[in-house]
Amino acid sequence: MKLRSSMSALKRLGLTEVSEIRDISANQKQTDEAFGFKWSKRDTYESSERQHELKRWLLERYCASNQNKLAKWLDGDRKIILDAGCGAGMAALLFFGDLLRDHDYLGVDISNAVEVARRRFLEKDMPGDFMRANISCLGIPDNSIDIIFSEGVLHHTDSTEKSLKYLTGKLVSGGLFMFYVYRKKALVREFTDDAIRESIRSLTDEQAWEALKPLTQLGIALGKITEEINIENPIPYLGIEAGMMDLQRFFYWNICKTFYRPELTFDEMNHINFDWFRPLNCQRHTPQEIMQWCGEANLEIEHLDLQEAGITVVARKK
Numbered sequence: 001m002k003l004r005s006s007m008s009a010l011k012r013l014g015l016t017e018v019s020e021i022r023d024i025s026a027n028q029k030q031t032d033e034a035f036g037f038k039w040s041k042r043d044t045y046e047s048s049e050r051q052h053e054l055k056r057w058l059l060e061r062y063c064a065s066n067q068n069k070l071a072k073w074l075d076g077d078r079k080i081i082l083d084a085g086c087g088a089g090m091a092a093l094l095f096f097g098d099l100l101r102d103h104d105y106l107g108v109d110i111s112n113a114v115e116v117a118r119r120r121f122l123e124k125d126m127p128g129d130f131m132r133a134n135i136s137c138l139g140i141p142d143n144s145i146d147i148i149f150s151e152g153v154l155h156h157t158d159s160t161e162k163s164l165k166y167l168t169g170k171l172v173s174g175g176l177f178m179f180y181v182y183r184k185k186a187l188v189r190e191f192t193d194d195a196i197r198e199s200i201r202s203l204t205d206e207q208a209w210e211a212l213k214p215l216t217q218l219g220i221a222l223g224k225i226t227e228e229i230n231i232e233n234p235i236p237y238l239g240i241e242a243g244m245m246d247l248q249r250f251f252y253w254n255i256c257k258t259f260y261r262p263e264l265t266f267d268e269m270n271h272i273n274f275d276w277f278r279p280l281n282c283q284r285h286t287p288q289e290i291m292q293w294c295g296e297a298n299l300e301i302e303h304l305d306l307q308e309a310g311i312t313v314v315a316r317k318k
Contacts, residue, residue: 009080009106010129013140017131021110024134030201031156031279032111037205038278039088039113044271049263055094058151061305061312062095062178073176073314074099079146083107084135084167085153089117092149093124100126110134136163138170145170150179152310155283161293168297171317177299180312184284186239186254193257196277208278209270215277216270219258222248253308287311 010016024032038044045051056065063069074096081100083092086107092100105128107117114132121128133139135150136157148167157163160181168177184190196215200208225247234242240254248260259272276282287304290311294301299315306312 008127008129009082009104010131012080012104013106013144015131015139017129021132021134024110025158027280028110028158031281034205034208034274034278035087035109035156036111036113037209038271038274039111039116041267041271042088042116044265044267045088045090047265047268050268051090051094053261053263054090058091058095061180061307062303062314064303064305070096071099073147074103079103080144081105081147081149082140082145082167082170084148084150085109085156086117086130087111087113087153089120089128091151093120093126095149095151100128105129106131108133108135108138136166140170142169143172145175146172147176147178150177152180152182154179155181155285156279156281158281160283160285161289164293165297168299168317173317175317177315177317178313180310181290182282182284183306183308183310184286185308188238189254189256190284192255193277196256197280197282200277201280205278209274212273212277213266213270215256215258216266216273219248219252219260219269219273220266222251222258223260223262285311 059065059067059070081096081103083089083105086092086109089107092105092107096105107114107128107130109117109132112132114130118130135153148171150167154160154163164179171177185193200211203211228244228246229250230244231240231242231250234240238254248258252258252260257273257276259269261269287306290313291301291304294313294315298318300318301313301315303314304311
């Protein structure tokens with residue numbers, strides 16, 4: 001096994017933590033403030049149930065539930081891992097786990113959630129560097145990053161396509177880009193979700209949090225109904241698939257996002273609904289769009305996971 005000498009990611013990249021954030025759009029500013037607010041509410045996402053489920057889902061999507069794949073990607077020389085849009089650092093800590101100790105991690109976020117991530121890493125005695133910066137305008141040199149991890153972030157920028165292509169330029173040849181973006185949903189749900197997002201636009205984050213509670217209550221009420229409905233044939237003009245589905249799931253995927261998991265607390269479920277409805281930058285995409293943009297960015301897709309919620313990609317820079 002190779003000896004991996006420790007050195008911070010910032011030093012290896014010749015950077016400091018100082019980064020100026022300027023010239024961002026009004027939608028981007030609102031989105032960043034929403035996430036700063038959300039990640040400050042640590043009691044809404046740190047339960048063992050929430051953490052366990054998210055770790056399972058991350059491994060399912062990126063590695064087909066095979067942790068050996070992740071270990072193989074990180075094998076060899078010490079790598080620089082850029083967490084592009086790290087938030088509170090939750091996804092990286094759960095996904096990479098103790099493997100982070102053998103590499104140099106840099107968490108970047110445009111919101112003040114980056115300070116939450118710093119504290120959470122320190123509490124877990126996990127090494128890492130952090131920088132508050134716009135992931136679409138970084139001082140990181142081109143061709144310098146070994147792995148970019150961007151879990152549910154690119155679609156929260158002004159342009160998923162531009163952010164994807166910009167960050168690819170930071171990768172070394174042969175480097176990995178691992179990301180997840182939202183997938184377009186059924187016609188009625190797309191309309192409803194945008195209507196709700198617009199209706200709470202003028203509220204403060206705290207007011208929006210409160211305004212979404214009735215929606216969370218609806219999800220719980222629907223989740224307690226055990227009957228299933230049978231969609232005998234697909235309804236393509238509404239984007240509805242055929243099959244058996246319980247009422248809450250049918251409503252969730254086809255009418256409006258009303259998150260429900262019986263093992264989670266009310267605030268944990270409200271956190272997930274807030275995460276969806278509050279940011280004004282919330283793009284959704286088709287698999288065809290993502291595959292096209294990866295090709296144009298000179299990324300070769302090695303793994304593509306398609307779920308109703310979103311699109312997960314592991315791609316290597318040619």
